[in-house]
Amino acid sequence: MSVVSGSVGSMAEIVVFHHAQGQTGGFLAFVDDLRSAGHTVHAPDYYDGRTFPTVDAGVAYAEEEAGRDELVRRVEEAAATLPAEVVWVGMSLGSLFAQKYAQTRRGARGAVLLYGALPPEVFGTPWPSGVGVQVHAMADDPWVDWEGEVAPVRALDEAEVFSYPGSGHLFAETDSVDYDADATALLRERVHAFLARID
Template identity: 60%
Template sequence: MTEIVLFHHAQGQTEGFVGFADELRAAGHTVHTPDYFDGRTFTSVEEAVGYRDEVGREELMRRAGAAVDGLPAEVLWMGMSLGAVFAQLEAQTRPGALGAVFLYGVLPPEALDSTWPAGLPAQVHGMVDDPWIDWDAEVAPFAEASGAEVFRYPGTRHLFGEVGNVDYDSDAAGLLRERVLAFASRVG
């Protein structure tokens, strides 16, 4: 099957995050889950964002990059929210990527000082009225540059695919998992 690198969101490697990785493994994929928060998890978004800001974007990017050094080039890069930035950076700058899946956000390619590799398949998943996603300024330019499949789910929640999170939505989460698993099998 497919080798996947899954970057966690700002709340860290929560039980829901680990559960999602385990679902990918149960489908036969090899999944790496780099922890660039040194084992810390947060129950509130406010605490998580505070820690993110305290550590700083550059340091988190360094940690995330160091955590994947030595992995093969031919992987599916996947990230949740904050982790989508790290997955996007790796997919855009490391030759050999199989594809990328961005859960709960993505940036225009130029925001990471590079272009999206021609022909590299990608998916973006998020809720239509998620206050953390800018569909017009971030997702639309990414989709135009990459040709990504973009899936917009009805609702206002952010981490809607994570079991145990206050944002969890079972119907949307089921559809998200179905689409991600199909994509992972297709690119692998």
């Protein structure tokens, strides 16, 4: 599995886990935006180069073809080569991995969870004190459980939770049918501000 890294400066160090459609053009555009701000960004490709045209197709690959255990193995293999003192960023499926490492890997500097989050108790350890976390999702996204999954994160002292009007899932993906330019601009502004505070 490849881990694409790169930067144009030396600000925050970030790991970004892709969503169920893989490393699409929209995902790569988001990564490039972080790099253009001067951050060092690592982007593990746990789909081994495969991408899917819809979220449903990507979820089917993750659950039925590759299997969750295999994806976890690939991510763990990649994470073992990455530094611990990073900001963990995840998109949808990838937010599961970002949240896991932010909670359980000592040294995390923060977490940004796009399009979903899970209750901290899922990972068997409290959210680490002082580690900031942002959650971004649309208010009526059918993939997001605001009450059952996001609300426990919102209750954390370290949390900022942002709800955007609409029902799109991958709304900050420039090549997605869910793309919303206004929401994306606001999301990126908030993510960059979060990273600036960490720096």
